Amino acid sequence: xxxxxxxxxxxxxxxxxxxxxxxxxxxxxxxxxxxxxxxxxxxxxxxxxxxxxxxxxxxxxxxxxxxxxxxxxxxxxxxxxxxxxxxxxxxxxxxxxxxxxxxxxxxxxxxxxxxxxxxxxxxxxxxxxxxxxxxxxxxxxxxxxxxxxxxxxxxxxxxxxxxxxxxxxxxxxxxxxxxxxxxxxxxxxxxxxxxxxxxxxxxxxxxxxxxxxxxxxxxxxxxxxxxxxxxxxxxxxxxxxxxxxxxxxxxxxxxxxxxxxxxxxxxxxxxxxxxxxxxxxxxxxxxxxxxxxxxxxxxxxxxxxxxxxxxxxxxxxxxxxxxxxxxxxxxxxxxxxxxxxxxxxxxxxxxxxxxxxxxxxxxxxxxxxxxxxxxxxxxxxxxxxxxxxxxxxxxxxxxxxxxxxxxxxxxxxxxxxxxxxxxxxxxxxxxxxxxxxxxxxxxxxxxxxxxxxxxxxxxxxxxxxxxxxxxxxxxxxxxxxxxxxxxxxxxxxxxxxxxxxxxxxxxxxxxxxxxxxxxxxxxxxxxxxxxxxxxxxxxxxxxxxxxxxxxxxxxxxxxxxxxx
Amino acid sequence: xxxxxxxxxxxxxxxxxxxxxxxxxxxxxxxxxxxxxxxxxxxxxxxxxxxxxxxxxxxxxxxxxxxxxxxxxxxxxxxxxxxxxxxxxxxxxxxxxxxxxxxxxxxxxxxxxxxxxxxxxxxxxxxxxxxxxxxxxxxxxxxxxxxxxxxxxxx
Ligand code: HEM
Ligand SMILES: [Cu+2]
Ligand SMILES: [Cu+2]
Numbered sequence: 139x140x141x142x143x144x145x146x147x148x149x150x151x152x153x154x155x156x157x158x159x160x161x162x163x164x165x166x167x168x169x170x171x172x173x174x175x176x177x178x179x180x181x182x183x184x185x186x187x188x189x190x191x192x193x194x195x196x197x198x199x200x201x202x203x204x205x206x207x208x209x210x211x212x213x214x215x216x217x218x219x220x221x222x223x224x225x226x227x228x229x230x231x232x233x234x235x236x237x238x239x240x241x242x243x244x245x246x247x248x249x250x251x252x253x254x255x256x257x258x259x260x261x262x263x264x265x266x267x268x269x270x271x272x273x274x275x276x277x278x279x280x281x282x283x284x285x286x287x288x289x290x291x292x293x294x295x296x297x298x299x300x301x302x303x304x305x306x307x308x309x310x311x312x313x314x315x316x317x318x319x320x321x322x323x324x325x326x327x328x329x330x331x332x333x334x335x336x337x338x339x340x341x342x343x344x345x346x347x348x349x350x351x352x353x354x355x356x357x358x359x360x361x362x363x364x365x366x367x368x369x370x371x372x373x374x375x376x377x378x379x380x381x382x383x384x385x386x387x388x389x390x391x392x393x394x395x396x397x398x399x400x401x402x403x404x405x406x407x408x409x410x411x412x413x414x415x416x417x418x419x420x421x422x423x424x425x426x427x428x429x430x431x432x433x434x435x436x437x438x439x440x441x442x443x444x445x446x447x448x449x450x451x452x453x454x455x456x457x458x459x460x461x462x463x464x465x466x467x468x469x470x471x472x473x474x475x476x477x478x479x480x481x482x483x484x485x486x487x488x489x490x491x492x493x494x495x496x497x498x499x500x501x502x503x504x505x506x507x508x509x510x511x512x513x514x515x516x517x518x519x520x521x522x523x524x525x526x527x528x529x530x531x532x533x534x535x536x537x538x539x540x541x542x543x544x545x546x547x548x549x550x551x552x553x554x555x556x557x558x559x560x561x562x563x564x565x566x567x568x569x570x571x572x573x574x575x576x577x578x579x580x581x582x583x584x585x586x587x588x589x590x591x592x593x594x595x596x597x598x599x600x601x602x603x604x605x606x607x608x609x610x611x612x613x614x615x616x617x618x619x620x621x622x623x624x625x626x627x628x629x630x631x632x633x634x635x636x637x638x639x640x641x642x643x644x645x646x647x648x649x650x651x652x653x654x655x656x657x658x659x660x661x662x663x664x665x666x667x668x669x670x671x672x673x674x675x676x677x678x679x680x681x682x683x684x685x686x687x688x689x690x691x692x693x694x695x696x697x698x699x700x701x702x
Numbered sequence: 703x704x705x706x707x708x709x710x711x712x713x714x715x716x717x718x719x720x721x722x723x724x725x726x727x728x729x730x731x732x733x734x735x736x737x738x739x740x741x742x743x744x745x746x747x748x749x750x751x752x753x754x755x756x757x758x759x760x761x762x763x764x765x766x767x768x769x770x771x772x773x774x775x776x777x778x779x780x781x782x783x784x785x786x787x788x789x790x791x792x793x794x795x796x797x798x799x800x801x802x803x804x805x806x807x808x809x810x811x812x813x814x815x816x817x818x819x820x821x822x823x824x825x826x827x828x829x830x831x832x833x834x835x836x837x838x839x840x841x842x843x844x845x846x847x848x849x850x851x852x853x854x855x856x857x
Contacts (some may be wrong), residue, residue, distance in 0.1 A: 206845060206847070279802055280843075401706060402706070426738050426739075428816050429741065429742060430744075432740055433739075444720045444724055448717070452712070455716075509723070509727050511731060513814075514738075514812040517807075518841060585810070585838070587805075587838050587840035594848055595851075659704035660704075695748070696747050699801050701845065701846075
């Protein structure tokens with residue numbers, strides 16, 4: 139075992155002393171700080187995008203030369219750095235706690251952090267130099283400087299290092315516990331990362347096999363349609379890699395935080411297995427309007443897209459049941475009285491409850507996107523950012539802020555600064571994003587294109603003015619909310635360390651009780667992780683081999699172009 | 703596996719909702735005859751401007767009330783950027799890009815298609831009512847992306 143030199147992080151209990159070592163805990167903090175820094179900078183740039191459309195431009199656009207350079211920053215920082223950093227940090231920690239042992243490898247834990255930081259710095263440099271204004275989707279044949287693709291490789295490698303560490307940790311645990319059921323928190327952690335490991339293969343092949351050699355001049359031409367197909371093999375599943383760490387909090391911590399309990403261990407495992415199996419073979423639903431992909435293939439992926447909606451439906455019910463359980467135990471009566479009895483004064487909970495509420499809207503609008511007939515109306519319009527600021531921009535981001543309201547105090551062993559301000563933060567974000575998305579969606583239904591510098595556009599339609607104002611106002615409210623979050627974080631950092639046992643005890647993390655129907659009532663077959671990974675891989679092959687067969691031979695005829 | 707009664711009901715309900723959704727889509731696809739873009743040939747970006755039909759972009763009458771629009775989507779304009787057709791025309795757009803990815807979205811229609819270097823995009827729409835439709839490039843294609851638009855005038 140790798141923990142001969144165990145030094146104790148915060149010696150609250152023997153359990154922690156054994157699980158959390160200094161060599162690993164600093165990487166968990168480092169990943170989280172990198173992630174939150176990306177959130178802060180990325181969100182700040184978002185505000186400029188929002189107000190640009192009511193013609194407020196601060197020349198030159200914010201800290202950057204042009205709108206699209208800023209938008210590339212916004213996308214890369216928020217969709218990749220923020221989400222990867224948080225997942226690496228939080229899921230590493232739930233892995234340790236789930237399996238009740240340190241991560242197997244210090245080197246992988248630290249490597250993962252350095253790769254994330256290195257990729258972020260490289261990317262930021264090349265973006266600042268305006269050598270990679272290609273947006274976070276980097277569709278070929280727009281060609282960025284090779285450093286940009288290298289940065290992407292680093293970022294993905296950082297998640298792979300964490301994946302490897304989680305798998306090794308699981309195996310070490312298994313060797314020590316040959317007959318036990320996989321602990322639930324360990325189970326949800328490892329399935330999240332295995333899903334992502336498979337999903338990221340698409341973008342890995344794309345970047346390593348096509349874009350990086352092409353940007354280095356080793357290959358002259360590339361095939362943009364093939365590239366998009368590989369991109370979206372990863373590109374849909376990545377949204378579940380953003381979401382599942384937050385689901386871990388909803389399933390594991392939230393029931394405890396509201397004084398309730400999760401009902402079913404088995405159902406939880408079932409949900410995560412479904413995500414593992416069906417997140418990936420649905421990517422073509424982002425390519426309904428691509429010319430090079432066969433219509434029949436698109437329909438098959440549409441069908442699978444409805445399947446992957448299912449585990450989120452179950453989640454909605456299961457989490458609601460746990461909330462109700464908590465609310466009733468706290469004395470809530472009647473059909474909805476339990477809602478009022480939830481801890482509405484606890485910002486960690488409130489942020490996540492609001493995130494869930496907003497997510498129901500996000501889910502519905504997502505189903506709209508997936509329905510191919512409606513998709514023809516809103517594909518690539520402002521409706522799409524309207525949708526995903528409800529999902530990744532709120533269900534995920536606001537939940538992460540909520541998690542930070544207990545996780546950061548725990549990591550620092552310092553009490554949360556001004557929970558009241560934190561409550562304001564949560565409500566403001568929810569209100570802001572609803573206004574923002576309402577604006578974006580109505581603009582989108584009126585044919586307003588996304589990723590467009592609308593304030594300077596050579597065209598406009600009558601319906602757009604109201605849409606733009608709503609987007610701008612909502613965006614500013616979100617920015618103010620984001621600012622409050624950082625005030626709370628900095629205040630917490632400056633707080634005095636908890637000294638007495640009571641002060642420390644108040645910072646204990648909300649660790650889950652066993653579900654009401656625990657693992658003895660679950661199917662053993664859920665625990666066969668190797669088997670499920672194999673099935674997931676086969677499903678990817680089934681979903682994508684026909685697509686490729688119909689597509690090949692590839693069309694490598696596009697040279698790189700610089701258009702900024 | 704132990705599943706509570708309400709959980710079971712909800713799980714079945716969920717399956718029902720999703721199946722209903724799929725059926726609704728299937729019906730709308732069949733009823734409105736909606737087609738997604740499907741492969742319609744390939745063309746290397748370097749050859750687009752020199753190869754028929756894209757060497758002569760424009761609006762062509764191909765039959766009784768039928769038109770074909772041969773279109774280039776390039777940084778940062780559509781050629782042609784004005785399409786005039788009589789009301790009731792069935793218009794087929796064939797579009798190619800000589801440089802980067804573009805998109806085309808025609809307001810108040812279900813015309814929404816990506817234009818990807820190497821591929822030819824084809825979409826058809828019948829314009830019943832007289833009036834004007836803005837069309838825009840809806841995929842980022844460089845610093846002039848927001849200048850790339852055109853209009854269909856139905857007379
Ligand atoms: C202060 C908060 C925020 C504001 C005001 C904001 C604003 C915007 C706006 C106006 C756009 C559309 C730009 C366009 O289509 O031209 C956009 C795009 C985007 N936003 Fe945000 N945003 C915020 C926070 C977030 C968060 C928290 C996330 C994710 C965690 C996020 C992820 C994205 C992504 C991935 C895009 C797409 C970029 C692209 O199309 O290339 N945003 N944002
Ligand atoms: Cu998707
Ligand atoms: Cu464009």
